[in-house]
Amino acid sequence: MDAFLYQATIYLAAAVIAVPIAARLGLGSVLGYLAAGILIGPVFGLVGSEAEDLRHFAEFGVVMMLFLIGLELEPRALWAMRHKLIGLGGLQILLSTVALMGAAMLAGETWQVALAIGLALSLSSTAIVLQTLSEKGLMRTGGGRATFSVLLTQDIAVIPILALLPLLAMKGTAHFNGDGSISRPTEEAHGHGAHATLSLVEGLPGWGVTLVTIAAIAAIILAGVYLTRPVFRFIHASNLREMYTALALMIVVGISFLMTLVGLSPALGAFLAGVVLANSEFRHELESDLNPFKGLLLGLFFITVGAGINYRLFLADPGDLIGLALLVIIAKGLVLYFVGKAFGLTRRDHWLFTLGLAQAGEFGFVLLAFSRQLNVVPPALSEKLLLVIALSMLITPLLFILYDLLSKYATETPTEDQADEIDEQGPVIVAGIGRFGQIVNRLVRASGFNTVVLDSNMASIQLMRRFGVKGFLGDPTRPELLKAAGIAKASVLVVALDDRDASLRLVSHARRNYPDLHIVARAYDRNHVYALYRAGADDIVREVFDSSLRAGRYVLEQIGLSEYEAAQAEQTFYAHDRKTIRDLASHWDPDKSTSENPAYIARARELEKDLETALLEMVEERAKSSGRSA
Numbered sequence: 001m002d003a004f005l006y007q008a009t010i011y012l013a014a015a016v017i018a019v020p021i022a023a024r025l026g027l028g029s030v031l032g033y034l035a036a037g038i039l040i041g042p043v044f045g046l047v048g049s050e051a052e053d054l055r056h057f058a059e060f061g062v063v064m065m066l067f068l069i070g071l072e073l074e075p076r077a078l079w080a081m082r083h084k085l086i087g088l089g090g091l092q093i094l095l096s097t098v099a100l101m102g103a104a105m106l107a108g109e110t111w112q113v114a115l116a117i118g119l120a121l122s123l124s125s126t127a128i129v130l131q132t133l134s135e136k137g138l139m140r141t142g143g144g145r146a147t148f149s150v151l152l153t154q155d156i157a158v159i160p161i162l163a164l165l166p167l168l169a170m171k172g173t174a175h176f177n178g179d180g181s182i183s184r185p186t187e188e189a190h191g192h193g194a195h196a197t198l199s200l201v202e203g204l205p206g207w208g209v210t211l212v213t214i215a216a217i218a219a220i221i222l223a224g225v226y227l228t229r230p231v232f233r234f235i236h237a238s239n240l241r242e243m244y245t246a247l248a249l250m251i252v253v254g255i256s257f258l259m260t261l262v263g264l265s266p267a268l269g270a271f272l273a274g275v276v277l278a279n280s281e282f283r284h285e286l287e288s289d290l291n292p293f294k295g296l297l298l299g300l301f302f303i304t305v306g307a308g309i310n311y312r313l314f315l316a317d318p319g320d321l322i323g324l325a326l327l328v329i330i331a332k333g334l335v336l337y338f339v340g341k342a343f344g345l346t347r348r349d350h351w352l353f354t355l356g357l358a359q360a361g362e363f364g365f366v367l368l369a370f371s372r373q374l375n376v377v378p379p380a381l382s383e384k385l386l387l388v389i390a391l392s393m394l395i396t397p398l399l400f401i402l403y404d405l406l407s408k409y410a411t412e413t414p415t416e417d418q419a420d421e422i423d424e425q426g427p428v429i430v431a432g433i434g435r436f437g438q439i440v441n442r443l444v445r446a447s448g449f450n451t452v453v454l455d456s457n458m459a460s461i462q463l464m465r466r467f468g469v470k471g472f473l474g475d476p477t478r479p480e481l482l483k484a485a486g487i488a489k490a491s492v493l494v495v496a497l498d499d500r501d502a503s504l505r506l507v508s509h510a511r512r513n514y515p516d517l518h519i520v521a522r523a524y525d526r527n528h529v530y531a532l533y534r535a536g537a538d539d540i541v542r543e544v545f546d547s548s549l550r551a552g553r554y555v556l557e558q559i560g561l562s563e564y565e566a567a568q569a570e571q572t573f574y575a576h577d578r579k580t581i582r583d584l585a586s587h588w589d590p591d592k593s594t595s596e597n598p599a600y601i602a603r604a605r606e607l608e609k610d611l612e613t614a615l616l617e618m619v620e621e622r623a624k625s626s627g628r629s630a
Contacts (some may be wrong), residue, residue: 010047012042015299030128031397033299037306040392044313044320047307053567054304062127062362063256064290066155066388068265069130069148070274071283081149084375088146088343091152092357095335096122103331112168114377116371117385121163121328123154128396131134133356135399137462143349143471146340147356158363162263162370162519169374211626218263220255220269226275232282248289276502309390313383321384329399333358351406355399359392426450430494431476431506433460433469436522436543437496441469452485477506479513487514495521495537500528502605504535512537529581540581549574572614 040046068195085348096601101118103321105111129151130139138144235243255273276285314321324381345353368385371377377385426449430441433455444451453471455461461471474481475498487493497503503521508515521537525528531541549570556566584603 010040011020011300011303015303019299027312028177028303028397029134030132030264030300033231033302034306034394034397035040037303038309040303041307042309044309044491046496054300058297058304058364059127060256061294061299061301062253063267063270064252064294065127065130065298067252067255067270067274068287068290070271071278081145084149085153085156088339089150091342092336092339093122093157094156096332096338099335100328101332102136102329105281109381110252112376114379116165116367116376118167119164120364120367120385121360121389122373123158123361123363123367124151124357125153125359125393125396126155127298128164128359128393129356129364132397132400133590137353137458143345143352143356144347145348146343146353150353150357152271154361154363155271158268158366161215161367165367165371165374165376168371168376172600214270214555216258216264217272219258220273221276222275222330222452228277228280228282244285248286249293249449249450251286253292294614300377305362307394310383310387313387321391324384324388325395328360328388328392329358329395330592332360333514348403348407349402355403358399359396360389361393363391418473423584425489426452426492427489428452428483429454429482429490429492430486431455431466432494432496432498432522433457433471434496434498438464438469438496440494440496440520445469452490452598454481454485476556477502477509479509482510487517490517492518492520495519495532497522500524500531503528504531504564506533507532526581530584531580545577576610576614 015033018036018039019032022035023029035231071502078301080280090120097115097118099118100121101111101114104114104117109117129147129162133144133147141146205562231247235247251273255269259266259269276288280286285484336357337350340350340353347464363384368377368382368389372379372382427452428444428449430437430451430453432446433441433453434457437453437455441453453461453464453469454474454476455471456471456473456475464471472481472485475480487510493506493514497506507519507521510519518539519537520539521532522542523532523540523542525542529542533542552573553566553570556569557563561569
């Protein structure tokens with residue numbers, strides 16, 4: 001117990017000191033965690049061999065991260081990504097494997113060993129890349145989505161790669177049985193519990209493994225659709241907040257265990273479960289419960305990567321090992337560059353895709369450990385490659401810093417080149433998600449109607465996403481974005497843009513091309529109201545009108561009117577103002593200011609007298625009926 005408390009103190013103290021310093025220096029939390037691990041491991045020797053064992057536990061952070069990402073993706077959105085998953089991700093794995101396999105064969109390795117090395121090094125670090133993308137707010141950019149598609153494809157590819165490796169075995173414990181089944185080593189491989197001692201597929205023929213795998217996936221889908229609601233209601237009845245957290249952890253741990261039993265990736269199973277629950281009303285509850293665990297376990301995982309570096313092997317030949325790590329990064333970077341070009345990625349998105357995925361990843365630990373058990377890769381070479389993978393992961397935060405520097409020279413890139421791909425439609429389109437648009441959006445969504453939110457401000461989109469509101473980055477005045485959002489089938493367009501000219505362009509375009517569309521527009525002042533009215537808006541709301549009217553009602557209540565009288569005065573003023581706006585619109589001249597328009601001023605004064613008369617008559621009538629003088 002004392003040893004455990006000592007180790008826990010060391011790990012937590014290292015994180016608390018190193019991570020804030022790295023963040024203050026603009027290096028990101030990942031580099032801070034890795035540096036903390038290096039300090040308490042190879043540098044000061046405060047932790048020993050238990051860092052490798054602790055890594056298996058910490059890898060649940062990766063599992064939770066993919067589960068939470070799945071919660072943000074509806075099945076329809078995942079289906080829309082199918083071309084990137086198959087094309088972009090598949091091509092990256094294939095070309096990276098061929099390039100790295102060729103380099104290994106040039107170094108004198110047999111084709112079996114070279115293929116195993118190429119497969120292991122072709123996979124990137126899901127943990128580091130997704131964590132960094134989230135921190136930098138890059139997940140919803142074109143490059144971020146392309147990067148995520150490749151990472152997801154890589155996680156899926158681990159399954160067939162694990163099935164392929166026994167075929168490369170020259171000798172060892174893996175062998176084929178007479179019935180066509182494969183007996184695999186029971187020793188647990190490094191990372192993700194690749195092959196646990198308990199397995200439902202051990203000794204089964206190939207078709208049996210397939211059936212068990214399909215059954216496990218079907219069980220996750222059916223449980224997510226039919227069991228989560230009654231279970232959450234049951235937990236809710238207990239009125240114990242900690243039970244929600246226990247249930248969220250049980251879902252992730254249980255799915256991971258089930259995936260391990262059938263030989264699949266726990267992270268992939270958790271991602272699938274997240275997608276199934278993406279439409280659940282308990283999605284935000286799950287997110288809030290698991291986020292603290294995800295962050296802590298991911299941080300612990302990065303620390304164990306740094307602490308687990310074999311410094312004796314590194315010091316024996318640091319130049320060779322660093323050179324190999326850089327060679328892997330350069331080879332994968334070149335492949336990623338050409339793949340990104342082929343799929344139309346440009347400027348910042350292209351650099352993000354190329355630099356973000358150039359490292360090797362944690363799945364490389366799994367594949368190399370399994371290859372070592374099968375005697376495909378010799379032990380000495382395996383140890384060397386494990387260190388190369390760790391070094392490439394350590395270099396990754398520096399690659400993201402390089403991306404930040406390159407991005408500064410691409411600031412002239414137009415916003416439209418960075419627009420999100422819109423993968424959903426709804427009856428209401430909200431253009432602008434600032435302080436005005438977000439209230440409209442909340443009311444409509446809370447009432448059970450789907451909305452599609454468009455905004456050209458990345459900060460606004462990112463802020464809304466933190467609160468679970470999905471939005472798409474892009475200029476709402478662009479016709480192609482409006483078409484992708486489903487404006488041809490939408491019932492209502494809410495124009496809540498800050499830019500007056502942009503709102504006028506949007507209203508004019510929508511009215512001209514979609515005459516049956518109902519347009520609700522936000523106006524800055526009366527002049528803006530008149531312009532929007534002429535442009536074709538159906539309902540126009542001045543951004544401070546209703547709040548000012550309510551404040552006036554409160555004033556009336558404090559100076560003698562009853563709540564009912566004040567409310568009646570408010571309603572009278574509101575009705576008269578709407579009538580006044582329609583009347584004055586015919587006198588408004590966009591080429592003149594109101595102070596230079598005598599006809600407008602004269603009519604406004606007449607209408608103001610009408611308002612005063614109506615309000616005084618109302619107050620006097622109420623006073624007489626209540627038996628007191630006005």
